[in-house]
Amino acid sequence: DNFEFGKTGGDFATEHACRYCGVSNPACVVRCNVASCRKWFCNSRGNTSGSHIVNHLVRAKHKEVCLHKDSPLGETILECYNCGCRNVFLLGFISAKTESVVVLLCREPCLSVNALKDMNWDLSQWCPLIDDRCFLQWLVKIPSEQEQLRARQISAQQINKVEELWKTNPDASLEDLEKPGVDDEPQPVVLKYEDAYQYQNVFAPLVKLEADYDKMMKESQSKDNVTIRWDIGLNKKRIAYFVFPKEDNELRLVPGDELRLRYSGDAAHPAWQSVGHVIKLTAQEEVALELRASQGVPVDVNHGFSVDFVWKSTSFDRMQGAMKTFAVDETSVSGYIYHHLLGHEVEVQVVRNSLPRRFGAPGLPELNASQVFAVKSVLQKPVSLIQGPPGTGKTVTSAAIVYHMAKQGQGQVLVCAPSNVAVDQLAEKISATGLKVVRLCAKSREAVSSPVEHLTLHYQVRHLDTSEKSELHKLQQLKDEQGELSSGDEKKYKALKRATEREISQSADVICCTCVGAGDPRLANFRFRQVLIDESTQATEPECLIPLVLGVKQVVLVGDHCQLGPVIMCKKAARAGLAQSLFERLVLLGVKPFRLQVQYRMHPSLSEFPSNSFYEGTLQNGVTINERQSSGIDFPWPVPNRPMFFYVQMGQEEISASGTSYLNRTEAANVEKIVSTFLKCGVTPNQIGVITPYEGQRAYIVNYMSRNGALRQQLYKEIEVASVDSFQGREKDYIILSCVRSNEHQGIGFLNDPRRLNVALTRARYGIVILGNPKVLSKQPLWNSLLTHYKEHECLVEGPLNNLKQSMVQFQKPKKIYS
Amino acid sequence: EEEVRVRSKTKVDPVEEADFERELRALVQESLDSRKLELRGRPALNMMIPMNVFEGLSSGSHHHGRGDESDDEGADEEGGGGVSVRVLVKKGNKQQTKQLSVPKGCALVQGTKQKEAAELEE
Ligand SMILES: [Zn+2]
Ligand SMILES: [Zn+2]
Ligand SMILES: [Zn+2]
Structure with a gap:
């Protein structure tokens, strides 16, 4: 440990010098043959577990090499003598x-x-060419002791960092690692901030890091040789359907994302490209892309297309903008909220609004005691938090709060959530109370179908039926038919549309949009004194700030910090605390959330463990065992009236085809058996959800069921198989959870996060089956107590599904696992 | 016999090593999976050893690599001493052989050596 790394050394002037250490003996180096790389590396291990060349190939995921012209074999690209394959790992x-x-x-x-x-x-x-993480020494020599001593001593950490740097800057040198800014860990978030400038100084670099990472990730997702299926939408626009594979934790397309489709041309077709919006993702994981331009689309061609992601900085720009407004504009938030958000001591303030007689709202179900208490308390406070554990009626409570706020005559209420799905749900409930709701969608999402289409601004503009709007209608019709307007007409059309949009928005009681959507230019001149943010524990702080800086005086944050938080892709930004929501920070500052305590989703047997483990046992059941009895469903639950079991699986985990995920074949086969049993006893496909934390397993299960399913293929296609994360906020009657991980030595990955386990366990209404390896899972303390819970209730079983037996499998002692 | 010793001034970090091993395995697995469905039916073409190889190096009709310039190359290899082998490569469609020294201990050449020895005894 005392060894000082030499900062010079190595012969970096030579072109073929190892880019890590500088060794330049032609017999010891090979060139990476990836066109965008072409860097040289030596076959010395130095201080790392693999030789420099193997380190590079693994970290950069490059697979081809070329020997030096002065090496024993001369300039040679290593390839299979028979088939020409150049993958050195094969x-x-x-x-x-x-x-x-x-x-x-x-x-x-x-x-x-x-x-x-x-x-x-x-x-x-x-x-094998690569043996013990080194190229065969008799093919590529290991530099001599002398050469190695002269070379730069590079550590594994430095290698990882420089490889990371090369992804964005291929010409970077090791010296660049030492330049300020490149390698510095960003300043971490804190609980309290001096002022909004300090706040901005901490968060702006984190948002930038995440934006850069997002950009890099998305722009590197280009795919070639994509096969297209063409269609035409109702609006006469061209739609391209194709498969765009995704990996764990990496790019997940969502409707509204922009992609560029390219065709390089052939004898009969000129080169062509067009940008489009994702309008939906089909159950078969196909992407439906609506093209912006319909002209010249090579619809008679189906193969050989390329797809690129068009990265947009909009959401990050709006976060940065909100932080700036927060700092420079005194009217952006009230003085009380300004100090409160920064963590300053502030005297308790009561909002002097007259309270309603009853706290429920028309069109909504009756509120229970904890919901009434939350509504009543929130209405009297300038800043409040509502914690809504799974199934406790968060949306109804939020809608009731919004209803009463809107009736207080403080102006329009702004209602936001980080996800479009949550905004739609909330807009629907609020609209049910009779309030006038406008759902503002991003322009890129106007073609995306929405369950609350009639509430969307673009729909209302199109369907506003008054004579004075007839001019706009005429122009709209013309535009729809011709695809384009003359520049004069286009100007007129835009002005009329803008005016109509403003008019409709201003006459609404409530505006609903995503947090990022609150930064839409169409809301630029709007002020909102009262803001409610649902799912706020899934938003980053800067994201939450966007709806707040429009003049907020009273804010309600709804969420559950015991469920999954915001997804941060950039590890550096996550480490520095960008993944902590504003809700969580306020909890840490001592703001006590109002907790909704009655759950209406789960069979009481299913809510017992989550209540005890995540909510200090405070979760009460608003449904009875009888209301959650699956009458007529003859499923082999080991204990009648306890619709749950842990199905012991000993099958091996494998690395999936993409190399970045895991799958478990035995578990997948048993998932199919369980699904088929449910279907046979009368459960419909839409009642069943299969949850698995790994993309590899998700894809494998979908495939396996459609090929090997005992019943009609179509039935399996209708069953939703998805990640834990994509099930957050939703429910199914029956949940099957496939844990996948089954190895003695490695961790359990994703399953290690207690919040993810909480989400997975609380999606089912009637019954849950968990498939996993208790020997592996029991090492983690929380899983250990879950397994013990199932065992104590005689729900830990093994054997064939029609003859389940109590399992006697031994658990391991739970260990502290480093996260 | 001299061995190549790799200095270990700093110990390899076990976490880094495990992480590296995992990535390496993933890459190998991915490489295998990506080719499992390919080409299996295709017959092996051009795998015949060209006759001029049997004629030995004296023919001079093909390019030799630089392996034959340094006699002691195999000397510092593990197992001690080298066996001279000819590596068959394709340059475009042309077959070439290049001389290379492989350590005696390598399983790759052991089989051949044993057979040669057996043949000599006969
Ligand atoms: Zn490379
Ligand atoms: Zn090197
Ligand atoms: Zn081959």
């Missing part, structure tokens, strides 16, 4: 049975080609 040498002749041959498929076995080659002694 290559190895074989020798002739009788002669001293060797060739490179790939492991898959050439090594297993039958015809080869009959020839003069000895396949049994196939010798």
Whole structure:
């Protein structure tokens, strides 16, 4: 540990010098053959677990190399002698049975080609090119002791950092790592801030980091050789359907995302490209892309397209904008809220509004005691938090609060949530109370179907039926028919549309939009004194700030910090605390959330463990066992009246095809059996949800069920198989949870997060089946207590589904796991 | 016999090593999976050893790599001593052989050596 890393050393002037350490002996170096890379690396291990070249190939996910012209074999791209495959992770040498002749041959498929076995080659002694994380030393020499001592001593951490840097700047050198800003850990978030400038100084760099990362990730997701299925939408626009694979934790397309579709041209077609919006994702994971321009689309071609992600900075720009407004504009939020958000001590303030006689609202179900208490308290406070555990009627409570706020005559109420789904749900409930609601959608989402279409601004503009709007209607019709207007007409059309939009928005009682949507230019001149943010625990602080800086005097944050938080892709930004929501920080500052305490979703047996583990046992049941009895469903629950079991699985986990995820075949096969059993006893596909934390397993289950399902294929297609995260905020009658991870030595990955487990366990209304390996899961304390809970209730079982037996599997002692 | 010793001034961090191993395995697995469905039926083409290889190096009709310039190359390899092998490569469609020294201990050449020895005894 005392060793000082040499900062100079190595011969970096030579082109073929190892980019890590500078060794430049031609016999010891190879060039990465990836066109965008072409860097040289040596075969020395230095202080790392693999040689420099292997380190590079693994970290950069590059797979081809070329030897130096002065090396024993001369300038040679290493490739399979038989098929030409250049993937060094598949290559190895074989020798002739009788002669001293060797060739490179790939492991898959050439090594297993039958015809080869009959020839003069000895396949049994196939010798991999990369062995013990090093290239074969007799092919690429290891630099001598002398050479290694002269070289730069690079650490594994430095390697990882420089590889990360090369992703955005391929010419960067190791020295660039030492430049300020590149490698610095950003300033972490704190509980209290001096002023809004300090707040901005902390959060702006984090938002920038996340934006840069997001941009890099998305722009690197280009896919070639995409096959397109063409269609035409109701609005006569072209729609392209295609598959765009995704990986765990990486790009997840959502409706509204922009993609560019390209065709490089052929003899019969000129080169073509067009940008479009994702309008939906089909159950088969197909993307439906509505193209902006219908002209010249090569609809008679189906193959050979390329797809790029068009990154937009809008959401990040709006966060930065909100932080700036918060700092420079004194009227952006009330003085009380300004100090409160910054964590300053402020005297308790009571909002002097007359309270309603009853706290429910027309069109909504009766409120229970904890809901009434929350509504009543919130109306009297300038800043409040409502914690809504799963199934406790968060949306109804929020709608009731909004109803009473709107009736107080303080002007329009702004209602936001980070996700469009949550905004739609809330808009629907609020509209049910009779209030006039406008749902403002991003322009890019206007073509995306919405359950509350009649509430959307664009719909209302189109369907406003007064004579004075007839001019706008005429122009709209013309535009729809022709696709375009003359520039004069276009100007007139835009002005009329803007005026109509403003008029409709101003006459609404409530505006609903996403947090980012609150930064829409169409709301630029609006002021909102009262703001409610639902799902606020899933938004970052800067995101939450966007709706607040429009003049807020009273804010209600609704959420549950015991469920999943915001998704931050950039690890550096997450480490610095960007993943902590404003709700959570306020809780840490001592603001006590009002907790909704009665759950109406889960069979009482299902709510018991989550209540005890996540909510200090305070969750009460608003549904009885009888109301959650699956009458007529003859499913083999091990204990009648306890519709749950942990199904012990010992199958191995595997790394999925993408190499970035996991799957477990035995679990998948058993998921199919359970699903089929449910279906056979009369459960419909839309009542069932299959949850798995891994994309690899999700894809495998979907595939497996459609190929091997015992019943009609169509039935399985209608069953939703998704990640824990995408089930947050929703419910199903029956949930099957496939845990996947099953190994002795590694961790349990995603399952380690208690908040994710909470979400997974609280989606089911009638019954839940968990498939997993207790030996592995029991190492984690929370899983250990879950397993113990199931065991104590005789719900830990194994064996065939029609003959389940109590499992005697031994648990491991729970360990502290480093996160 | 001299061994190549890799200095370990700093110990390899076990967390880093595990992480690296995982990524490496993932890459190998992905590489395998991506080719499992490919080409299996295709016959092995051009896997015949060209006759001029049997004629030995004296023919001079093909390019030799620089392996034959340094005699002691195999000397610092593990297992001690090298066996000279010819690596068959394709440059475009042309077959070439290049001389290379492989350590005696390597399983790749052991089979051949044993057979050669057996043949000599006969
Ligand atoms: Zn490379
Ligand atoms: Zn090196
Ligand atoms: Zn091959």
